[in-house]
Amino acid sequence: MDRLLLPTHWQLRTRALELPHPGGALRRPLVMGIVNVTPDSFSDGGRHAQVDAAVAHGLRLAAEGADLLDVGGESTRPFSEPVPADEELRRVAEVVRRLAAESGLPVSIDTSKAAVAASAMDLGAEIINDVTGLEGDPAMVAVARDSAAAVCAMHMQGTPRTMQVEPRYGDVVAEIHAYLAARRDALVAAGIPPERICLDPGIGFGKTHDHNLALMAGAGRFLDLGVPILVGHSRKGFIGKALERSLGRPATEADRDAGTAGAACGLAAAGVQIVRVHAVGMVRTALDLFAATHSRGAWAAGG
DSSP states (O other): OOOOOOOSEEEOSSOEEEOOOTTOSOOSOEEEEEEEOOSOOTTTTTTTOSHHHHHHHHHHHHHHTOSEEEEESSOOSTTOOOOOHHHHHHHHHHHHHHHHHHSOSOEEEEOSOHHHHHHHHHTTOOEEEETTTTOSSTTHHHHHHHHTOEEEEEOOSSOTTTTTSSOOOSSHHHHHHHHHHHHHHHHHHTTOOGGGEEEEOOTTSSOOHHHHHHHHHTGGGGGGGSSOBEEOOTTOHHHHHHHHHHHSSOOOHHHHHHHHHHHHHHHHHHTOOEEEESOHHHHHHHHHHHHHHOSSOGGGTTO
């Protein structure tokens, strides 16, 4: 098998992040820490809804080994309702500003609203992480292009309100691969350079338990898209269901974090470059040990 031509860096607005690649110094995926500034996220809604609590949480994730931080002010859990842009910005603006200034890490804004993304760039954010693949707001692509932001375009079937109403695919990996390839090409055609683009298959967004397992098992198939691949599997329902089968009881949050760390090692073996997680310390420890005990990862695919 021929070796895949994998990206060595992800170009952000003002800096570049090194990615794991053949011959590189980085032997593990980058870890994106989740900072939810919401009262209703599926996993940690309300814990960090105030500015000081959210900033303290972000700084704690940085100390635990996060490589970048993802700040969001709108829950995208199944059946959630959208939040007005002014309310979303009220929640995240000061958190983005302070974490960009205090953490030393690149900050990503998790939003599908162009106005929120534009303000976040002005406040120091580097990345737009959009669950709609930059399709939900017609102005989003222009904001990303004109601000020179890096972007992460995710696949979602439907909207958060409708995505878990009988999602269907013929071949879930092939269909999402085709969608992400098309979004990459559309973003490049709109003036966003490929070195600024990251793609996310959207675990849990319009997928059943079996779809999610198939995407996790097939994560390495997305590497031929030629841009960084991010997977956000942390604490998702499919982890809980898989653990319940093995444990014979409902999975706790601690169980889901351990499952998240184990799955992150599987993603590392597949060559995925970025994982988005809640329990940064646990996942970073698992990935560091993965790197220490593997002379080469699957990002050296075909070698």
